[in-house]
Amino acid sequence: MNSHRHIIFYEHYFMDFYLKQSDKVQEKIDYVFTIIRTVQNVPKKFLEHMTGTDGLYEIRIEQGSNIYRIFCCFDQGNLVILFNGFQKKSQKTPKQEIELALKLKQAHFAAKNKKS
Secondary structure (H helix, E strand, C coil): CCCCCEEEECCCHHHHHHHCCCHHHHHHHHHHHHHHHHCCCCCCCCEEECCCCCCCEEEEEEECCEEEEEEEEEECCCEEEEEEEEEECCCCCCHHHHHHHHHHHHHHHHHHHHHC
């Protein structure tokens, strides 16, 4: 059984975030993506379902004392769609970041359903 997942970006949000990060942070993001692509049961340290959402997950990255989050969801089981990313500055995830991710997720599936 192929446990490899594919990661795709929805629109430009993730790349806008990624390109603003330092080389060290980009390396750490790439490392976590490798785990998500290849490890069957990804540890919660790197990927966790967002409580109270319908299938929204956050990819968790720590680099030094900084914490970063990238929202995503699964589509067709092994396809991971990335939405927005941000640097976390407090314990609580900013509500507007969650709302943006949910809006992007909805837009992704609406566009996909139109095609089929």
